[in-house]
Amino acid sequence: MHIAEGVAPVPVAAAGALVAAVGVTIGLRTMQDRQIPRAALMSAVIFLASLVLRLPFGPSSVHPLLNGLAGLILGWAAIPVFLVTLFLQALLFQYGGITTLGINTVTMGLPAVICYYLFNGYIRKKGTGRGGFLGGVAAGVTALVISFVLWAGALLLCGKHLAVIVGLALGPHLGLVLIEGLFTGFAVSFLSRVYPAIFEVPSGREGNGSA
Amino acid sequence: MGAGRVLLRFKNIGYGYEKDRPVLVEAGLELAAGERVGLTGPIGSGKTTLLHLAVGLLKPDRGTIEVFGRERRTERDFWEVRERMGLLFQDPEDQLFCPTVLEDLAFGPLNQGRSREETEIIVGETLEILGLQGFEKRITHHLSGGEKRLVSLASILTMKPDALLLDEPVIGLDPESRERIRSLLLTLPQAMIIVSHDREFLLSVTNHTLALRGGRVSPAAERAGGDRLSALPAREGK
Amino acid sequence: MGAGRVLLRFKNIGYGYEKDRPVLVEAGLELAAGERVGLTGPIGSGKTTLLHLAVGLLKPDRGTIEVFGRERRTERDFWEVRERMGLLFQDPEDQLFCPTVLEDLAFGPLNQGRSREETEIIVGETLEILGLQGFEKRITHHLSGGEKRLVSLASILTMKPDALLLDEPVIGLDPESRERIRSLLLTLPQAMIIVSHDREFLLSVTNHTLALRGGRVSPAAERAGGDRLSALPAREGK
């Protein structure tokens, strides 16, 4: 779910870049130097998943977006992480592009942060039981839905006639919501049983990082 | 036990990860039912490669692979092979990926299409055989090194395989865990190929040892060397 | 070489990752200048833990740690220790985190407060000693396994440490790289503790070997056991 190179007119691209810049700044503020390796290794895994993880879906396959999961683990740092991830995708595979980097970062990163505020606390409290799975499903679904809305909104700003594309994308994304939710649910259920500390999001203010 | 029908036969296998650097050149090997074959060789000589070829995780550049009486070429050919031949990875960390022991042990049987009830019975039985009763709910990631090795072995045994391929099953283990695995292997009925660079261990659990060197398999070269140990093979099949 | 002043002294060290399961119980150890101590023991016996305690990455539950003539307790106490005692991690991937070899080798000296010019000279010299001339611009993660190990050793040597703690320096290496590291270690003047479960290797590079078992360090237990190898110690210091 990204906006391709060249599609966004300058005002839309600029607005996207501006919002992304604010998000990235906050994300970097909450991250101390000593927490960079942690965030980066997470971003490596998340990027890799978007690249090679292929979930069977009908005759074809889909890859999970994982921004709900990323938000739960990274908090605000998810925004700079998605900036890096999306830049790499543009650089290596031409998913998205540099003129739409800002918009795409917002589309992916903002839902992640929202999921962090909505579900991180719940998962830390109730993660070990069924709560982990349910919280994960909720995060996966919420993130995907918000991402879709942001994406559709941005696309409509790029041109009203692009509504067709949004309409066409709606169907498959209903299926995707289900898969993303299940996948995130299973992943969160694993993590809260095996390594609950992963959901303790370090923030610049309280972080002592004495790893 | 006696040499039964041939379960696995490699003929003139050639394989290289890179074009100009073949790891295996004309490698040949046979495993018959009831047999326990040890395989040694220096690091990088292709021991692990050979095991991965046997279950189709790698495809040979040359030569033929026959498993369970049929030649196997395509990915689809190997689906059946993988359901009947258990491969133990060298590093349990590469093999165990589920949160709990129960889930990891159930992974294979569920892939084979068994029902949940049946799977849980098999898991319980297997844990008992391995002396791991009550491990179902343990978090795999938190087990000790020796326990991980046992659980990864258990995760293969729950598939009730006809043959086992074991890659360095005792490397890095303390003497106690090592002895536990050794005596367990001696009680298992399956034919097996055991890769190890530990000659003493191999001699105590296998019928005969092969060596992989220069990309070829040659019989018993190692056995001639270790004179002190050559008295042991009589213990086989105990 | 002869036993010099004591660089590192562990007294009655107790440590556990979890409350009820101590890894180390009353562990004691000494390293004197010029000495090369080998340390063996099965997986999970606490070898790596001991090395990490020595540089303050872990803090002991009980006991005292004396390094370079002073008792060390706080994080700040260990800052000086870390600048003078080089720890080689078991997995070079953990140690080589910079994009290029030059940056990785310069990381330590720059943190020590050396100037860029001085650092570059040291890096050049170190690469030459290790036979890695011209490696400066190589991308770290594209190096081969053996090269990674050599570079991670180099990244410690550029800090010009007084003592070295080496965690499995030859594990997983091919015979050639292994021999290269072995002969390099023999030329280094630093006192060192080498952790390895490879007895032959330890015997060829260390003065004496200690074993870690049941959370305690006991001298030379291993050496007595392996009769075939007991003739070897004469080779040490070759």
Added chain:
Amino acid sequence: MSCVTHYTGNTCVHRLDPRTRLLVTLGFSLLMALSNHSGVLCVGVVIGMMLAALSRLPLKPLLKRLARVNLFMFILFLLVPVTFTGRTAFSVLSIDFSSEGLLWSTLITLKANAIVLVFAALVGTVEPMILGHAFFHLRVPAKLTHLFLFTLRYLDLFHHQYITLLRAMKARAFRPRMNLHSYRSYAFLLAMLLVRSLERSERIMAAMKCRGFKGKFHIITHFRFQRRDLIFCILSLAVGSILLGAIYLNIWRIW
């Protein structure tokens, strides 16, 4: 096997300073994004093709890259002219294709291809790690640069772990299907990688501490701005101004 690749080579483009290449690419993309001028966009595509030829981009990967962009453009061509209200250019099966819609789709396609070509030729030819260094010298925030560099550093390692774990799953008769069991297994696989990556990040932090890290990164790299970079900059500025001029004066419009 590496999943982090770039277009290697030793052409005059490869020898340019990465910083200049990055800045010129940014400027060029902005110019293309700004213009809805058919002539300028065509010139842009030609410049892109020239740079791609100059840096000898390997054809197959380049076509794959272009195909990914143009697949979307193809969909635009199919859909947008139908929904765009305006003069009818032609009809197929009594479906009207508006000429405004066709024009709009054409402009977007030209734009996208021009930017992608220049991006691939100028930035795609930089070793990604070196690109990180260039960011550093271009005052991209240090934390962001380090985030980028650390990510790159560990991608291949995790890719390798992923392949190994997936192999072990296959060896236990795992076959991906569209069912809960498959999704759960893949989710566990990913979560396992995340746990490993977190533990590794702690070991890396320990290794950094051991080498005297006290919370501040030092950087030791050099780029040399040479005469060829100066020439390239002047050339780019000249071409840029001419194109801007053409947009401003509204000349050279093709349609």
